[in-house]
Amino acid sequence: MPQRESPMQSEMLQGTLDMLVLRTLVIGPAHGHTIAHAIERGSEDVLQIEHGSLYPALHRLENRGWIASFWGTSDNNRKAKYYRLTPAGRKQLAAQTTRWEEIVRAIGRILKPSTE
Amino acid sequence: MNWRRFFRRASWDRDRAEELRSYLEIETDENIARGMSLDAARRAAHLKLGNTVRIREEIYRMNTISPLDTLGRDLRLALRGMRRRPGFTLAVVLTLALGIGANTAIFAVVDGILIKPLPYPDAGELVSIEHVAPGLGVPELRMSPSQYFTYREEGRVFRYIGLYADGGRTITGIGEPEQARSLILTPDVLQALGVAPQLGRLFTEAEMTPGPSAPIPLILSHAYWQRRFGGDRSVIGRRLVADSNPAEVVGVMPQGFRFLDMEPAAEVISPLAFDRGRVNLDNFGFRSLARLKPGLTAADANADIARMLPLWLNTWPPSRFTGGPTELEKWRIAPAVEPLKDEVIGGVGDMLWVLMATIGMVLLIACANVANLMLVRSESRRHEFAVRTALGARRGHIAREVLVESLVLSLTGGAVGVGLAYAGLTLIVRMAPATLPRVEDISLDPRVMAFAVAITLVSSALFGLLPAVKHAAQLGQPIAGAGRGASASRERQRTRNALVVVQVALAVVLLVASGLMIRTFQALLDVQPGFATAVGVQTARVWVPPQQVREAERALQTQHDILDRIAALPGVKAAAFGSAVPLEGPIRVVLQAIVVEGVNVEPGTTPPLRRMKTVSPGYFGAIGTRMIAGRDITWNDIAGRAKVAIISENFAREVWGAPSAALGKRISGPASATGPVWREIVGVVEDVHEDAMHEAAPTMVYWPVIMENFGGNDVFFSRAINLVIRSDEAGRESLLNGVRNAVWSVNATMPVFLVRTMKDLYDESMARTSFALVMLGIAAAMALMLGVIGIYGVIAYVVAQRSREIGIRLALGAAPTQLKRMFVRQGLVLTAVGAGVGLVTAIALTQWMSSLLFGVERLDPPTYAAVLGVLAAAAAMASYVPARRAAAVDPVETLIAE
Numbered sequence A: 001m002p003q004r005e006s007p008m009q010s011e012m013l014q015g016t017l018d019m020l021v022l023r024t025l026v027i028g029p030a031h032g033h034t035i036a037h038a039i040e041r042g043s044e045d046v047l048q049i050e051h052g053s054l055y056p057a058l059h060r061l062e063n064r065g066w067i068a069s070f071w072g073t074s075d076n077n078r079k080a081k082y083y084r085l086t087p088a089g090r091k092q093l094a095a096q097t098t099r100w101e102e103i104v105r106a107i108g109r110i111l112k113p114s115t116e
Numbered sequence B: 001m002n003w004r005r006f007f008r009r010a011s012w013d014r015d016r017a018e019e020l021r022s023y024l025e026i027e028t029d030e031n032i033a034r035g036m037s038l039d040a041a042r043r044a045a046h047l048k049l050g051n052t053v054r055i056r057e058e059i060y061r062m063n064t065i066s067p068l069d070t071l072g073r074d075l076r077l078a079l080r081g082m083r084r085r086p087g088f089t090l091a092v093v094l095t096l097a098l099g100i101g102a103n104t105a106i107f108a109v110v111d112g113i114l115i116k117p118l119p120y121p122d123a124g125e126l127v128s129i130e131h132v133a134p135g136l137g138v139p140e141l142r143m144s145p146s147q148y149f150t151y152r153e154e155g156r157v158f159r160y161i162g163l164y165a166d167g168g169r170t171i172t173g174i175g176e177p178e179q180a181r182s183l184i185l186t187p188d189v190l191q192a193l194g195v196a197p198q199l200g201r202l203f204t205e206a207e208m209t210p211g212p213s214a215p216i217p218l219i220l221s222h223a224y225w226q227r228r229f230g231g232d233r234s235v236i237g238r239r240l241v242a243d244s245n246p247a248e249v250v251g252v253m254p255q256g257f258r259f260l261d262m263e264p265a266a267e268v269i270s271p272l273a274f275d276r277g278r279v280n281l282d283n284f285g286f287r288s289l290a291r292l293k294p295g296l297t298a299a300d301a302n303a304d305i306a307r308m309l310p311l312w313l314n315t316w317p318p319s320r321f322t323g324g325p326t327e328l329e330k331w332r333i334a335p336a337v338e339p340l341k342d343e344v345i346g347g348v349g350d351m352l353w354v355l356m357a358t359i360g361m362v363l364l365i366a367c368a369n370v371a372n373l374m375l376v377r378s379e380s381r382r383h384e385f386a387v388r389t390a391l392g393a394r395r396g397h398i399a400r401e402v403l404v405e406s407l408v409l410s411l412t413g414g415a416v417g418v419g420l421a422y423a424g425l426t427l428i429v430r431m432a433p434a435t436l437p438r439v440e441d442i443s444l445d446p447r448v449m450a451f452a453v454a455i456t457l458v459s460s461a462l463f464g465l466l467p468a469v470k471h472a473a474q475l476g477q478p479i480a481g482a483g484r485g486a487s488a489s490r491e492r493q494r495t496r497n498a499l500v501v502v503q504v505a506l507a508v509v510l511l512v513a514s515g516l517m518i519r520t521f522q523a524l525l526d527v528q529p530g531f532a533t534a535v536g537v538q539t540a541r542v543w544v545p546p547q548q549v550r551e552a553e554r555a556l557q558t559q560h561d562i563l564d565r566i567a568a569l570p571g572v573k574a575a576a577f578g579s580a581v582p583l584e585g586p587i588r589v590v591l592q593a594i595v596v597e598g599v600n601v602e603p604g605t606t607p608p609l610r611r612m613k614t615v616s617p618g619y620f621g622a623i624g625t626r627m628i629a630g631r632d633i634t635w636n637d638i639a640g641r642a643k644v645a646i647i648s649e650n651f652a653r654e655v656w657g658a659p660s661a662a663l664g665k666r667i668s669g670p671a672s673a674t675g676p677v678w679r680e681i682v683g684v685v686e687d688v689h690e691d692a693m694h695e696a697a698p699t700m701v702y703w704p705v706i707m708e709n710f711g712g713n714d715v716f717f718s719r720a721i722n723l724v725i726r727s728d729e730a731g732r733e734s735l736l737n738g739v740r741n742a743v744w745s746v747n748a749t750m751p752v753f754l755v756r757t758m759k760d761l762y763d764e765s766m767a768r769t770s771f772a773l774v775m776l777g778i779a780a781a782m783a784l785m786l787g788v789i790g791i792y793g794v795i796a797y798v799v800a801q802r803s804r805e806i807g808i809r810l811a812l813g814a815a816p817t818q819l820k821r822m823f824v825r826q827g828l829v830l831t832a833v834g835a836g837v838g839l840v841t842a843i844a845l846t847q848w849m850s851s852l853l854f855g856v857e858r859l860d861p862p863t864y865a866a867v868l869g870v871l872a873a874a875a876a877m878a879s880y881v882p883a884r885r886a887a888a889v890d891p892v893e894t895l896i897a898e
Helices: A007-025 A032-042 A051-063 A087-111 B003-033 B038-049 B052-062 B066-084 B086-115 B145-154 B187-193 B222-229 B298-315 B325-329 B340-345 B348-380 B382-390 B395-431 B446-474 B486-526 B552-567 B619-623 B635-639 B649-656 B733-746 B758-801 B803-811 B816-852 B861-887 B891-897
Strands: A067-073 A079-085 B126-133 B138-141 B158-172 B178-185 B216-220 B239-242 B245-252 B268-271 B287-292 B334-339 B537-543 B572-578 B591-593 B609-615 B627-630 B644-648 B666-668 B678-685 B700-704 B706-710 B713-717 B720-727 B752-757
Touching: A007 A032, A007 A051, A007 A067, A007 A079, A007 A087, A032 A051, A032 A079, A032 B003, A051 A067, A051 A079, A051 B003, A051 B038, A051 B052, A079 A087, A079 B003, B003 B038, B003 B052, B066 B086, B066 B395, B086 B348, B086 B395, B086 B446, B086 B758, B126 B298, B126 B340, B145 B158, B145 B298, B158 B187, B178 B187, B178 B752, B187 B287, B216 B222, B216 B239, B287 B298, B298 B325, B298 B334, B334 B340, B348 B382, B348 B395, B348 B446, B348 B486, B348 B758, B348 B816, B382 B395, B395 B446, B486 B758, B486 B816, B486 B861, B537 B733, B537 B758, B552 B572, B552 B706, B552 B713, B552 B720, B552 B733, B572 B609, B572 B619, B619 B720, B644 B649, B649 B678, B700 B706, B720 B733, B733 B752, B752 B758, B758 B803, B758 B816, B758 B861, B803 B816, B803 B891, B816 B861
Parallel strands: B178 B268, B216 B245, B609 B700, B644 B678
Antiparallel strands: A067 A079, B126 B138, B126 B287, B126 B334, B158 B178, B158 B239, B158 B287, B216 B268, B239 B245, B537 B720, B537 B752, B572 B720, B591 B609, B627 B678, B644 B700, B666 B678, B706 B713
């Protein structure tokens, strides 16, 4: 059984994963495998996600209309489902990034007060 | 969450599975490229991805609407449960199907006749116009042409007002001469109805005035056009002969057109034309309908007519028969406008509502029965429910499951019921035409289907809610006690007893209602009609057109010749004719103010109106009306124009006290300008129920077929006659052919129409009562059957529950008969309580059906006694059968089983 997290925690993590996925798609359409590895590599393997948990997130984002999907062929000639960012998704990413930066700044001020 | 996703989630799941597979393939490829073996590469890819089933489940759940999902599961469960218990399912579905089917069928009838508007645009604006005349002593007074002219010209509430009458027209010029059922009306009648012809045109205003030479314009019904002209569109302008006058077809009505409830439907329509200069205050023989201006009601029309009546009285010339304004004022004429639909429906509304109510009760009984079955069934599932509650099922969940199950059962019952309703309606419509108006409007239309769905849902709530609530209440009880929870089971037994009491009470009400109908029918059968119904009496109508035989003498000779030829036919025992036969309906009613010699009439008043007929010698013998005193009119009387008359027994008793005392007295028809013309009463005959068996026999005067100086006419003579032929062959084609040939051998262009036997007319007059009787009888039989099943079920269940106790009692030496008696007594006690409640209800409810009753009090003791007797016998049987099983319990076996 998966460990139960408190609602706030899981919501925050979920939001973070969503943001990471959207961010990955800014450079262009990608399929699930690429997205998973991109997030891992981009964080220098700090964020070790179970690749399977990516798919519910992709489904959720698609339902909200932030990304769209289409079937294509991967670099090594495999059939793969590609995702691309929609204009709504781009707007959402911008909003989320701003909010994230605000939170990070706020937390930073609390953790390192008056270093300057 | 949305619906599209909900229904597409299966295909989406396949899509996801493929996507995950594609991930695995790509990851495996990359792992191999890093130098892993195929197996290791696959395993590493799976590890990286995680549990695919869980991922898919997570996504699947995202797309679920959970109440729907559980509903689907409950449905599947219910269906599986139904299949596993075919006996239970069959009993429930059949019971409900009968209840719902019967209700749907009767509602379709009620809807078609009472609820639907008449098939004309804005039918709510249509009214029929009649009058009452309390001073005259007749139930209704129709309209005279002079009233029509006044209302049309002075009225403020009417958009259109028209006069009409029905009758027959002889159509010749196409094949055999034929008496077409015809309707005559003023042009504004069709305008008021708002109908357009399919071909040609309607009548014009100019055609309201009789033209001297122009052909009569005719509009054909769609059916007549199809039958006689094969639907030929060039029929417009075609010349025909109608009643020996030239006529021309000007229009054809559309297929769906029916004129009110005229039965049989009119085949040709021709204009009703009046010579305005000769119209006077008299001639109240016409019916009238009108279309009101929008927003006005029948009450407005009544007020407007009340305003115009004095105007009318003083506008038109007096009549020779009725006198002028002074005399007519004593009639106290008042308007009686009612919605046209009420006029068409007539008195059938009461009967239909009574039927609807009784059938509704049958459904209630059915629901009680099913509720009982459901309770018994839930008894056996108590253990299951207790276990499930212990495993975490919520109360609401189990209650919902029970409700879904009852819903599925009732929907199945409803579907079968609608099938039954369809079959039942076909039957009703086939047996009803003589009885019910607007039969053509009865159908299983969307409104009726909506009603069926509604009562299905209501009944599923009725019988499903009780067990559902009971379950929810008892959940949480210990599992161990589930097998033998004595107190809970006593509680439920009380519920079941209450249901049986309700069933028995409702059954008593229905049995009383149908018992009263049976007594009514008996009373009607006991009425001496005043004519023969058991032996064959054939009647047929013929008409001697004045265009062919002008003089009355010659026309009478023609009629006499026809009679002689018919009398000579093989098998004919007697033949005669009269101006009408009994039970022909209001169309043949002729009322006359009869003056009695020596009885003073107050100046200015009219003597009482009496029915009159003209009859040929031998009429009474042929039709089976007994001669009470004196003698029949003879052909010698007629040849000598003797001033004679025959009257009915009730007339004789009313004036002279005894039939024989009337002989030799003298009466006169309507006084003419020269004063009364006295005619001697030579015979008195028994009373005849002219209108219906349940209506009193009117006082009658029978005149000779031809009279001189009568009612202002030099010669009084009826060209249309009903032949009355007594023969064992009545109603058979052999006799009818003989009659037709006899008529045509005298005059080849004379049609023979309205061919009926007196038995046909009699049965038709009883049709409404027998229809109500059959329908109530069916309802009562169903109620009794369901009630008996209810009693049986309860007693059988009690016996099964108490088999252990019975075993012990038997082992301790109780006599089996004593045990049997114990259970029978329990059944009878339930019945007695139900019967008591039912009797009180019946006494209160039967007042609604008093308009259907005849010759029986609604609190008729024999009926109530018989109902109780039948019920007691049925209840005793229903409880004896299971009680016998109790006595047959083997004590050893029961004790071992424990």
